[in-house]
Amino acid sequence: MQDVSSLVAQAREGRPRAVARLISLVEGASPQLREVMATLAPLTGGAYVVGLTGSPGVGKSTSTSALVTAYRKQGKRVGVLAVDPSSPFSGGALLGDRVRMSEHASDPGVYIRSMATRGHLGGLAWAAPQAIRVLDAAGCDVILVETVGVGQSEVEIASQADTSVVLLAPGMGDGIQAAKAGILEIGDVYVVNKADRDGADATARELNHMLGLGESRGPGDWRPPIVKTVAARGEGIEEVVEALEKHRAWMEERGVLAERRGARAAREVETIAVTALRERIADLHGDRRLSALAERIVAGELDPYGAADELVAGLTEGSAQM
């Protein structure tokens, strides 16, 4: 086992194997997890986290890949986290769809990781933020978080990001789909990809209407832009990057970035705390306390709520050691 600080140092030098090892350590709830997280903490906060969501077929992977190219031209280090909420298999293995990423596979300034969250204790809320912290501490300037496959996880992915990009494509009935999935509330930037196809203007118009972009807003309010792209040919991608930079600048100016990151950190702490408490209660199964309470319930001397009160009071005795 390599020691954590040397792994972190190597990760910051851009060594992909060190990054991979760190993500595995935080993802798998290893014994080193706490040490890794504590070591990473002062190194985080530099990365700009962009979430990409959208229905299958809108060109998420192609758009992500095109964004990587654009950011690399600026000399930025880029991390890509492809989250698959339907799969239990994590790791470096590129998914079928990831083939479009292959042009970046040999670029040392790009780190690509696929992450499965099915079966994870706490799911996406648990696994993704930790991997984002590793990529952040490793020196990524931009982290693109993309959902692979379908899922109700769009909103969850968006909640992990500084800026959320919602992708649509013409003629997929996306307007209605978007409304259904609630993604109209989460997009900071909207992209109509495959804009060389029929119906792109109609999709943009419909989206504009649904977002109420025609209505007047406060002078300081963010007005989500709608950018048309043909990601496969790189068209419009610079405009997406510009829109992202504008949103970032707007957030920094108004204190929204710190607010969002604070909310994200709060949710993260909450998930960890609930998971830890759940595990601690589970540990009590091997303990006299829980079984003594259970016996009193079976005997009719106590009800389960009274017992839960006693259990929680008992839990807190050893709270220094989670």
Place this chain on the structure above:
Amino acid sequence: MQDVSSLVAQAREGRPRAVARLISLVEGASPQLREVMATLAPLTGGAYVVGLTGSPGVGKSTSTSALVTAYRKQGKRVGVLAVDPSSPFSGGALLGDRVRMSEHASDPGVYIRSMATRGHLGGLAWAAPQAIRVLDAAGCDVILVETVGVGQSEVEIASQADTSVVLLAPGMGDGIQAAKAGILEIGDVYVVNKADRDGADATARELNHMLGLGESRGPGDWRPPIVKTVAARGEGIEEVVEALEKHRAWMEERGVLAERRGARAAREVETIAVTALRERIADLHGDRRLSALAERIVAGELDPYGAADELVAGLTEGSAQM
């Protein structure tokens, strides 16, 4: 609002509306929940809880109805809890499938309740045990808990019961289904229903083989019987009741009944405690504590695990008031 003790008294007299009201109170996490549960505690422990699981089409409702008839002949009061993990709608309304129960609808010695658990905080583990407690305290001698619809919840239902009955039917590929669902580990009594159909003997044989019933067991071990029934005509139902009584007697003799009930109570307490802790953490969102921790994380001064430790330590201060 009627007072709780008079509701409980009426429920014990067998008034269905009082039972219904009590179940609604415990199911909906009402303000009276704790009072109801505390009032019920000394009245519980008399009922024998039988879980019925099996794939759709094996005749669960018909079998449940036939068992009700058999127990009523013995003069016993019977509660039926039909749990539908896929539905968000609870209540007294009889589901389509429940029509087969209609012969018992006017019998004051039978209480039938359908219960939905989708969307429930804590799901089945939370909702069913509380309803079982109400039926138990109301004086039911036997409570039949049946899953409606499909689900991975067979194992969960079984864990709520004193005795688990697994139903199969010939020619449904049930052997393989059974192995997949893990129900081979949970059955105390197996029923091959629709035994007048072709393949009933083959299903029983296959089951016998898969259960390893041919192998020798310890002299005191329980050997799950396989009973063939035609529930629609009441055939074999007396044998099922006999098998249940044998299992109950065996459990009482060996201390297994108290053990199972203790484990059930422990799980129940655990679920309530975790839910309460989760709610208490959620309350902290409106509190300075969590946001102060989140700010320190964003500033890189603290990692989420360290923050979770502090949060849990802070939680325990007010633990008398959940």
